[in-house]
């Protein structure tokens with residue numbers, strides 16, 4: 001029998017992309033509210049009728065939706081920031097650590113990672129786990145995202161507004177909502193210094209962690225960094241670590257390179273024998289950064305093939 005799915009926020013940027021990935025499947029049946037999507041009673045009913053609900057809402061609305069779920073069997077994937085460091089919730093990044101996939105499979109409450117944290121954590125968590133990056137190390141992350149990362153409001157600003165610039169640095173107060181999530185799940189002791197930017201293109205992102213290798217214990221080479229990442233993602237369906245030789249031949253990186261996919265590509269750039277490295281993650285903010293990841297979690301929580309509906 002088909003599993004019943006309700007996407008709360010079905011007409012939003014993330015919700016629509018999830019719907020696209022699910023609609024063609026015959027193992028799932030969608031509850032769609034259409035014009036009644038803001039009606040509290042209609043949402044309450046759908047939130048309790050479904051086998052699994054995906055919340056694609058602003059944080060406060062996501063918290064409200066969780067409070068409306070009364071039937072204990074209902075499983076929840078929350079795409080918002082509301083529960084990413086909350087107790088009782090499993091962090092929905094199956095590739096993050098060896099135990100993570102199993103925890104997602106057995107959980108009823110899964111918080112989908114943020115788009116920037118997905119790239120950041122994929123690069124940093126294995127290095128902290130391997131002891132290459134000390135927990136006390138001060139870490140910075142620079143990133144650029146397409147404007148769909150800001151949802152309907154930012155899409156309207158860039159596509160209909162008059163004043164959107166080609167590139168805008170933001171998060172200048174250093175208090176971006178993703179900092180606690182990145183710091184916590186990387187296992188770092190100091191808040192990550194996060195410098196995000198948004199570009200005048202719709203979708204896709206680069207997330208970069210620059211490292212002074214000579215400031216790390218034992219001055220690890222880029223080969224050591226690359227080896228730790230390759231080992232961490234060996235056999236991963238959606239995460240690849242690009243060969244050092246391939247990276248050396250590259251002159252640039254396109255943030256749109258994985259659009260429409262659930263994939264995450266990791267690069268280690270650096271001068272062999274030099275003391276510096278640039279670790280860069282490429283992903284689609286609406287793919288592995290949001291909707292693709294939500295579908296991957298949904299598949300795991302319902303005991304389905306992890307890659308169903310995903311490329």
Ligand SMILES: NC(=O)C1=CN([C@@H]2O[C@H](COP(=O)(O)OP(=O)(O)OC[C@H]3O[C@@H](n4cnc5c(N)ncnc54)[C@H](OP(=O)(O)O)[C@@H]3O)[C@@H](O)[C@H]2O)C=CC1
Nearest residue numbers: 009011012013014056057061079080148149151152285290
């Ligand atoms: N865009 C991205 O790249 C990413 C987004 N996310 C997260 O996903 C969530 C959704 O983001 P996104 O899709 O970009 O946002 P959008 O603004 O594009 O969509 C938000 C949706 O939420 C609905 N909504 C807003 N308030 C309420 C409410 N009080 N009750 C019911 N429905 C409501 C809107 O309804 P209506 O259609 O009626 O306006 C809309 O469909 C956010 O928490 C965001 O942080 C996560 C990762 C990446």
Ligand SMILES: CC(=O)N[C@@H](CCC(=O)OP(=O)(O)O)C(=O)O
Nearest residue numbers: 080081114115145146149150198
């Ligand atoms: C370009 C842009 O504005 N991006 C958003 C991040 C995307 C998002 O909504 O964050 P989540 O992944 O936590 O949902 C921001 O910086 O707030």
